[in-house]
Amino acid sequence: MAVAAQAGFAEVKVALDSPADLEGSGSYVWAHTFAEHLKANGMEAEEFQRGALGGDDELFDQISQGLLEVSMSPLGIVGSIDKTIYGLRLPYFFKDMAEVDRALNEGGMLEKINAATTQEGVRVLAVDTVGQAAGIFNTKKPVKSVADMAGLRMRALDESQIDLYKAWGADGTIVSWAEVPNALQTGVADGYLNPNFVPLLFGHTDFLKHFTDAAINPSLRIAIASEDWYQGLSDEERATVDAAVEAANSANRAWLGTQDGVFDKLRAAGVEIQTLDDAARAEFRDASGPAYDSGLLSKEQIATWEAAKGN
Structure with missing residues (x-):
């Protein structure tokens, strides 16, 4: 001590x-x-x-x-x-x-x-x-639905996030943050989940040209x-x-x-923005079920969080 x-x-x-x-x-x-x-x-x-x-x-x-x-x-x-x-x-x-x-x-x-x-x-x-809540950035194409995730290989934080990508029909690969620019440039990864400001702050808008405001989590x-x-x-x-x-x-x-002005900055940097309609957002939400059953958290722990929200 x-x-x-x-x-x-x-x-x-x-x-x-x-x-x-x-x-x-x-x-x-x-x-x-x-x-x-x-x-x-x-x-x-x-x-x-x-x-x-x-x-x-x-x-x-x-x-x-x-x-x-x-x-x-x-x-x-x-x-x-x-x-x-x-x-x-x-x-x-x-x-x-x-x-x-x-x-x-x-x-x-x-x-x-x-x-x-x-x-x-x-x-x-x-x-x-x-x-703001995390969305989907990628280098290849607009993502307007879960089906559009097919063919994308996304940078993952860990195995649980890879499972989420698989549930959405995409692939995942674990890449350290320091290696993300190189991964995006070489095609090792096609994108990542992050809030809208991240490519602006870290200079990734040269590679990432599509953002889906999916509001996945805070x-x-x-x-x-x-x-x-x-x-x-x-x-x-x-x-x-x-x-x-x-x-x-x-x-x-x-x-x-x-x-709120970050979206305008993204557009000015050449990033195309997709906003999900209610049906597409519900589709992503429903497809995310495996994240709750992955074993990363027990059902008791999830229930404790649910109770803590007070809803």
């Missing part, structure tokens, strides 16, 4: 997962607001650009060992500890961020997630939105912290960190309301 004993007096390192763009990156809005709140209240904090301290797995290891204080990370990075968090990735399960927040906070799901992860040295400080990342660091803070410092989380959450949700 030597790290924890000294953590409160050291600089808080915040590892970013996106460019430092307050207009285009909801993740950066969260991280920057968090760091600035700490600094405004007497705690030293510094942002480190994406990749400067390592990849996602390396950052996760550093967090769990108490070597790094805070990291902006992919949603499933804590899934190796406990799979409960995967409820946030169920397709067509949440209708909006308000429902996500209700499940996490009033429904107690953030507390349930942390009951497992903190035992392994990792605290999920927050779930942050990185854009586009989420997480802010994780070292539990050793968090518990090693003084009461005053911990209160400052908790207040910084609240400020960052508020700024992040307010930022989401500014993102």
Whole structure:
């Protein structure tokens, strides 16, 4: 616990997962607001650009060992500890961020997630939105229905996402984010699921020319912290960190309301946009059933998320 004993007096390192763009990156809005709140209240904090301290797995290891204080990370990075968090990735399960927040906070799901992860040295400080609900980007053709997914090979996060693609009639291949541009250029992958801003933020509009606003699930990342660091803070410092989380959450949700203009930016970049009608959206929703039966989450865990939404 030597790290924890000294953590409160050291600089808080915040590892970013996106460019430092307050207009285009909801993740950066969260991280920057968090760091600035700490600094405004007497705690030293510094942002480190994406990749400067390592990849996602390396950052996760550093967090769990108490070597790094805070990291902006992919949603499933804590899934190796406990799979409960995967409820946030169920397709067509949440209708909006308000429902996500209700499940996490009033429904107690953030507390349930942390009951497992903190035992392994990792605290999920927050779930942050990185854009409007995820849709389908690809390099080849307009996708207006499930049938149009045939012939596409999509970049997948993991095997569960490959199963979802198969249910839609497409193929999937796991590709790390760093390798995505090369995969799109060489045809290793024809597209990916992401919120509408992602190709703009990461410069992928040279390859991706089609977007389907399928509104599959809320586009989420997480802010994780070292539990050793968090518990090693003084009461005053911990209160400052908790207040910084609240400020960052508020700024992040307010930022989401500014993102309606992204579609115009995509069109200006040469991306053709498809909007699903009610019948096509229902078809995608019905075809997504295997994601609920994949075994990634138990039926009991899904039922717990359902109850937490309060519907």
